[in-house]
Amino acid sequence: MKLKLTLLSIFLTCSINPVHAETPVFELIIKDHLFFPSELTIPANQKIKLFVVNKDDTAEEFESHEMNREKVIPGNSKAMLYIGPLKPGRYPFSGEFHPRTAKGIVIAK
Secondary structure (H helix, E strand, C coil): HHHHHHHHHHHHHHHCCCCCCCCEEEEEEHHHHHHHHEEECCCCCCCCCEEECCCCCCCCEECCCCCCCEEEEECCEEEEEEEEECCCCCEEEEEECCCCCCCEEEEEC
């Protein structure tokens, strides 16, 4: 009887799927050569998925040297990037094709 309980306990322990935390998803929109929101707060020390939706007719490049990310998003389309995990802090980004207007910052808290 003791052996059956032990085996049953091992079986149940091994067969339970561990709960995996899902990657948080955030969205940035490019419209009129501006990023919305211009400040994006994300969790620190955690990888995130960032969807960048370009509602302009022209392409824009999401660029951040501090986050080591660069991605061209064609006009009227969207792209997905993984960012992080980032230490707590502020990480600027810009649109390389319109650097005067397309600016923003990721705040990792």
